[in-house]
Amino acid sequence: MARKASLSGFPEWLPAERAVEQHVLDTLRHVFELHGFANIETRAVETRAQLLRKGEIDKEVYGLSRLAAEDDKNDPNALALHFDLTVPFARYVVENAGYLAFPFRRYQMQKVWRGERPQDGRFREFTQADIDVVGDGTLPFSYDVELALTIADALSALPIGDFRLRVNNRKLAEGFYRGLGLDDPDAVLRAIDKLEKIGDEAVAKILVEEVGATREQADAALALAKIRTLDTSFVEQVRALGVTHELLDTGLDELSQVIDAASKRAPGKVMADLSIARGLDYYTGTVYETVLVGHESLGSICSGGRYESLASKGKKNYPGVGLSIGVTRLISRILAEEVVTASRSVPSVVYVTLANDDSWHEAQDVASKLRERGIACEVAASAEKFGKQIKFADRRGIPFVWFTHADGTHEVKDIRSGEQVAADPQSWMPAAEDLSIAIS
Amino acid sequence: MARKASLSGFPEWLPAERAVEQHVLDTLRHVFELHGFANIETRAVETRAQLLRKGEIDKEVYGLSRLAAEDDKNDPNALALHFDLTVPFARYVVENAGYLAFPFRRYQMQKVWRGERPQDGRFREFTQADIDVVGDGTLPFSYDVELALTIADALSALPIGDFRLRVNNRKLAEGFYRGLGLDDPDAVLRAIDKLEKIGDEAVAKILVEEVGATREQADAALALAKIRTLDTSFVEQVRALGVTHELLDTGLDELSQVIDAASKRAPGKVMADLSIARGLDYYTGTVYETVLVGHESLGSICSGGRYESLASKGKKNYPGVGLSIGVTRLISRILAEEVVTASRSVPSVVYVTLANDDSWHEAQDVASKLRERGIACEVAASAEKFGKQIKFADRRGIPFVWFTHADGTHEVKDIRSGEQVAADPQSWMPAAEDLSIAIS
Numbered sequence: 001m002a003r004k005a006s007l008s009g010f011p012e013w014l015p016a017e018r019a020v021e022q023h024v025l026d027t028l029r030h031v032f033e034l035h036g037f038a039n040i041e042t043r044a045v046e047t048r049a050q051l052l053r054k055g056e057i058d059k060e061v062y063g064l065s066r067l068a069a070e071d072d073k074n075d076p077n078a079l080a081l082h083f084d085l086t087v088p089f090a091r092y093v094v095e096n097a098g099y100l101a102f103p104f105r106r107y108q109m110q111k112v113w114r115g116e117r118p119q120d121g122r123f124r125e126f127t128q129a130d131i132d133v134v135g136d137g138t139l140p141f142s143y144d145v146e147l148a149l150t151i152a153d154a155l156s157a158l159p160i161g162d163f164r165l166r167v168n169n170r171k172l173a174e175g176f177y178r179g180l181g182l183d184d185p186d187a188v189l190r191a192i193d194k195l196e197k198i199g200d201e202a203v204a205k206i207l208v209e210e211v212g213a214t215r216e217q218a219d220a221a222l223a224l225a226k227i228r229t230l231d232t233s234f235v236e237q238v239r240a241l242g243v244t245h246e247l248l249d250t251g252l253d254e255l256s257q258v259i260d261a262a263s264k265r266a267p268g269k270v271m272a273d274l275s276i277a278r279g280l281d282y283y284t285g286t287v288y289e290t291v292l293v294g295h296e297s298l299g300s301i302c303s304g305g306r307y308e309s310l311a312s313k314g315k316k317n318y319p320g321v322g323l324s325i326g327v328t329r330l331i332s333r334i335l336a337e338e339v340v341t342a343s344r345s346v347p348s349v350v351y352v353t354l355a356n357d358d359s360w361h362e363a364q365d366v367a368s369k370l371r372e373r374g375i376a377c378e379v380a381a382s383a384e385k386f387g388k389q390i391k392f393a394d395r396r397g398i399p400f401v402w403f404t405h406a407d408g409t410h411e412v413k414d415i416r417s418g419e420q421v422a423a424d425p426q427s428w429m430p431a432a433e434d435l436s437i438a439i440s
Numbered sequence: 441m442a443r444k445a446s447l448s449g450f451p452e453w454l455p456a457e458r459a460v461e462q463h464v465l466d467t468l469r470h471v472f473e474l475h476g477f478a479n480i481e482t483r484a485v486e487t488r489a490q491l492l493r494k495g496e497i498d499k500e501v502y503g504l505s506r507l508a509a510e511d512d513k514n515d516p517n518a519l520a521l522h523f524d525l526t527v528p529f530a531r532y533v534v535e536n537a538g539y540l541a542f543p544f545r546r547y548q549m550q551k552v553w554r555g556e557r558p559q560d561g562r563f564r565e566f567t568q569a570d571i572d573v574v575g576d577g578t579l580p581f582s583y584d585v586e587l588a589l590t591i592a593d594a595l596s597a598l599p600i601g602d603f604r605l606r607v608n609n610r611k612l613a614e615g616f617y618r619g620l621g622l623d624d625p626d627a628v629l630r631a632i633d634k635l636e637k638i639g640d641e642a643v644a645k646i647l648v649e650e651v652g653a654t655r656e657q658a659d660a661a662l663a664l665a666k667i668r669t670l671d672t673s674f675v676e677q678v679r680a681l682g683v684t685h686e687l688l689d690t691g692l693d694e695l696s697q698v699i700d701a702a703s704k705r706a707p708g709k710v711m712a713d714l715s716i717a718r719g720l721d722y723y724t725g726t727v728y729e730t731v732l733v734g735h736e737s738l739g740s741i742c743s744g745g746r747y748e749s750l751a752s753k754g755k756k757n758y759p760g761v762g763l764s765i766g767v768t769r770l771i772s773r774i775l776a777e778e779v780v781t782a783s784r785s786v787p788s789v790v791y792v793t794l795a796n797d798d799s800w801h802e803a804q805d806v807a808s809k810l811r812e813r814g815i816a817c818e819v820a821a822s823a824e825k826f827g828k829q830i831k832f833a834d835r836r837g838i839p840f841v842w843f844t845h846a847d848g849t850h851e852v853k854d855i856r857s858g859e860q861v862a863a864d865p866q867s868w869m870p871a872a873e874d875l876s877i878a879i880s
Contacts, residue, residue, distance in 0.1 A: 003539070006535050007483065007485070007519075010485065015478040015480055018480050034814070038455040040452075041453070042452055044484070063505055064503070065502065065505070066503070067503045079502075099443070100454075101836045113484070140821040142821045149804070265804060345541075346478050347477065348476035364589070368705075376473050376475070376476055381582045381586075382582065395541050
């Protein structure tokens, strides 16, 4: 990570760094599958019409055109690279609805592309790991709770230190604003979303001057956004603000269910944070954001929420709830700060040396026997002096070298300690921590 | 696979099909790592200048441009999607040479894109799995042997039936043609490459009319291309054609080494096939192709060879030898012909039912205990009638349902057999073949 990407915004990892990324992806896959999520991949491209439906992000989209053909930017059937995994998933669900059992739960870990200006934590090509549950017509609220617990499980299994999942509910916010007498809850949310960037006074000014709130209404909206609790005591704090509305009741109840379950099953990891707005995304209930404790400036590493309509076709409607982990953002930070390192950059545990050029087949026999028992190894390409072969293994970071003697006996040497012992290719095993690349 | 891709040339799999693909990728990864290959990924994009260096394939390349910006097709720094993993790997090696230990062995499994006309076995987006070894300055020939054995190991581990790796050597062919008195070996190779498509007579005609061969020279070139042996007896057959040349000797020696080792270590899997030309690719020695026995019409599922110069920079030269598996081509065929199927489409082994709505937490406790021991499970979202909950699990293909009774005892039912037994969430284990999705 001392290296600079040769193309700005398109990071590439060295083998040991990639081993860390693989460990993260393997761990996520393992946890997601334990929770019953099936994997899918969608194509990297969508039609431009599909991607631009929301209409607000066209400048970030990379269009595609065969170099031999003319590109017509106005052709809605022309192709472009997906900028997230939600839009492709929604299309996939509609197209394959007849083949899927609902509620359909899937995870998806793929690269996405955005033509934005690269900066710390923002890339033009990056990997997202998404989980979503989508229902056919309806989707019980308990999935909102389950998704929070699944993500808390997944993030807890990663070598990333402490994190906090911050949860809010759009119904709670909207009900509160309406109860206050503010009729454009989206405009209030957009202003509140700027709180961290511009501060209380500036947000109050927007609320009063642009949204038409009184100073008292603005202060109440700000007071709501200040509430943060690790248990369900947020309910009492909201009630103390004296606002009532039916939608507020629903929102309080839903958020309570998430926080109540989380405070029991993932204590300290999940908090009610009534400032979370999730910008312009079209969520309709629960919203999630996640920060790495001590790395708050990185922004959210895992966000999502509930959609009343993830996808629809004709009379069919598919509500969903999901979360997306910004894997590249996470990896780039833990690599840069050396929070995590790989024990070596090669899978090989053993380097099988050659006593002479005729011993290549014999060495391959040893290697086959080791591999049959899951021990990764390489055979020397030529019979150089043993000192040179050992140095080669050492330079590649392979911990053990193997010698086969003229009398048919074998020895294995731990390069790190210098210890050399007799060994049998049918039974010798390295220590468990040496068997695979260790990430710690 | 009864389904048609919604965008021609861009296949997408259903969850059970994706499970087959994951199994193939996991297996390849496992074997490649056992052989000491480290994983890397490169960015999906390269500059157009980088991709078009060979100059022959520009019409297949997908250019990229931000929709908000003007696309200048003549800008060499403009971006495009990679069409293979070799060109990006060569760039990666040159850029990161100072951080890599040579010979550097890596595997890479990523999607690539080509704007060609889709047809059976040809896609616009597809996954390749490549292994290469690259040296700094020199690379011993024994790697050509090792790569053939590694690939034979990898393909043998896949559920794809019988395959045959066909190996030839460019030096052998070039030496033979030169020994015959033909001075444009590339032109001869290009004609021989058409043998399977157009037949002997048509190739002979090209050799005589376009390459300037005599009928005798053409016949000798055709005779060479007819030689196919599973052992090193091809040497004798070539010698019997009476041609001599120094380069022919080198080629015969190199190919013998590959076939000799393979006939011992992977008997029946690797053959010398002197018709293999590998079209216009810039190989300089060993060339490999692979067919699925019984599916020869699919074309090669795994091809590669030796490059005297995979990459170079200034005085630095990096020779390499590698092979690339066409994963999507392979998967699409084994799925279409149902050679392989997944035992279920969801990772979940157990569906934890709810006796009533208040038992959600208790059910989550059961699920946590099962997951701690690696058993994937889902908890019901609402306490419907047991019959309905069982039906739900059955429809999702989950083999077991879990019941927690009012007295705190538990039972688990195998939906397939109907057998229901007492069980303890701390110790119950499903049969090994039910624990993960089985691919067979």
